[in-house]
Amino acid sequence: MDQQIKHYVDEPPINPYVETFFSSYASISPTELRQHLIHVRENAWKNFDYHCLGRWTFLDFSIRQSPIYNEIVDKCKNDGATVIDFGCCLGQDIRQLAYDGVPLEQIRGYELDPFFIQQGYELFRDENPMKEKKVFHSADIFDDKLLETIEPADYVHVGSFIHLFDFETQKDVCRRLARLSKNAIIGRQSGSEVAEEHSRHRRSNENSKRMRHSPESFRDMWNEVTNGQWQVEYANLKTIDDGDRVRVMLSFVVRNTKL
Numbered sequence: 485m486d487q488q489i490k491h492y493v494d495e496p497p498i499n500p501y502v503e504t505f506f507s508s509y510a511s512i513s514p515t516e517l518r519q520h521l522i523h524v525r526e527n528a529w530k531n532f533d534y535h536c537l538g539r540w541t542f543l544d545f546s547i548r549q550s551p552i553y554n555e556i557v558d559k560c561k562n563d564g565a566t567v568i569d570f571g572c573c574l575g576q577d578i579r580q581l582a583y584d585g586v587p588l589e590q591i592r593g594y595e596l597d598p599f600f601i602q603q604g605y606e607l608f609r610d611e612n613p614m615k616e617k618k619v620f621h622s623a624d625i626f627d628d629k630l631l632e633t634i635e636p637a638d639y640v641h642v643g644s645f646i647h648l649f650d651f652e653t654q655k656d657v658c659r660r661l662a663r664l665s666k667n668a669i670i671g672r673q674s675g676s677e678v679a680e681e682h683s684r685h686r687r688s689n690e691n692s693k694r695m696r697h698s699p700e701s702f703r704d705m706w707n708e709v710t711n712g713q714w715q716v717e718y719a720n721l722k723t724i725d726d727g728d729r730v731r732v733m734l735s736f737v738v739r740n741t742k743l
Contacts, residue, residue, distance in 0.1 A: 492529070492538040496521040502543050509583050510609045524607045528574070531599060536573060536644055546643050547577035548584075550670045551718050552737055556639050560586040565638040568664055569593045571645035575604035575620060588613065592637065594623035625660050640665040647673035650693035651681055655709045662714050668739050669714070673697075675721050675734025697734055706738055714738050 496502075498517060506512040512520055521543075528537050536542050547553060547569075559565035560581070567586070569578050572593035581591050595601050601620045605611035614620060623630055640661055646654055661669055674694075679701035681693050697705070699719035706714050718737040723730060 491533070491535045493540060496525070496540050497543060501545075505545070505583060509579060510607075512609070521607075524603060527606075528600070528603050532597075534573075541644070542574050542576045545576055545580045546672050547580050547641050547670070549672070550641075550735065550737065552668065552670060556670075557581070557584050557586060559638065560590050564590065565667075566590045567592070567639045567641060568634075568637040569641045569643075570623075570625065570661065570664065571595065571642055571648075572620070573600050573604075573644075574607055575601065575614075576607075577641055577643060578619065579604075579608050579610070588617040588619055591619055592634075593620045594634075595620065596622065596624055598622045625657055631660060631663060634664060636664050636666050638665070638667045640669045642669065642671040642673075644673055645671065647675075647694055647696060649695065651695040651705075654695055655705060658706060658709045658714075662710055662740075666740065667743060668717075668737055670737050672733050672735045675699075675702075675732045677721065677732070696732075699734065702734060702736060713740065713742050715741050 496518060498521070503514050503517060506517050506520075507514065521540075525537060525540070528534075550556070556565070556567060560567065567581060567590065569575070569592070572578060572595050575593050575595075578591050578593045582588060593601075601622065604620070605614060623634070625631075642661060646657055646661075649657055674696050676696040676698055679696065679698045681695045683693060699716075699721060702719050703716040706716050715738065716736060717739040718735070720735050722733050722735065724733060
């Protein structure tokens with residue numbers, strides 16, 4: 485089976501939460517929601533064959549599934565804590581934070597390609613307030629000069645990001661993420677019962693490696709690259725049955741032990 489077809493689902497998974505969210509946040513009625521989602525997804529898919537686009541996983545709003553999500557929202561609303569979403573793609577998790585009452589001034593999103601930022605504006609119909617508060621920025625995690633200009637946040641979210649790289653590159657990415665966070669780094673990514681590095685095939689015919697971690701290997705990596713300053717507080721595998729395939733996701737919380 486063609487890899488692009490394998491990771492492409494026609495119909496958006498519109499459930500009561502998705503319906504309520506878009507109705508409340510973006511004023512998109514249930515009757516127009518399906519066509520709206522399909523339109524934006526198709527525009528994105530033409531340019532990037534990412535699994536999160538093809539299989540609609542950007543509608544999971546995965547940040548709210550973090551075991552410390554309530555802590556983050558509480559700290560933001562009551563203590564002025566800040567959040568960075570790095571590799572934010574369409575920015576769905578930033579909208580989740582805003583939906584739950586976190587002020588936009590305390591949230592920043594960084595994405596390599598500004599195309600996704602623009603598609604996020606269209607998806608959530610909030611370009612004006614997002615631009616007014618300067619929430620989104622184009623950024624490369626490997627740009628040292630840029631990282632020096634980013635003020636660290638209390639929390640950093642990285643959903644479906646770290647797993648994009650091979651093992652050695654992941655180590656570098658983790659060090660860089662640690663520079664951007666004061667308290668904790670949270671997220672989720674593809675995982676495995678047994679840690680493994682495997683080939684990744686793209687529509688561009690580029691072949692690259694990406695590392696899928698087990699909870700144990702993920703803990704070991706963070707201990708190694710930060711000399712124990714950042715330790716994995718939570719790492720849990722979850723098997724998700726999509727009907728036509730089963731995927732394993734690793735959810736994690738990495739905490740700064742020097743606080």
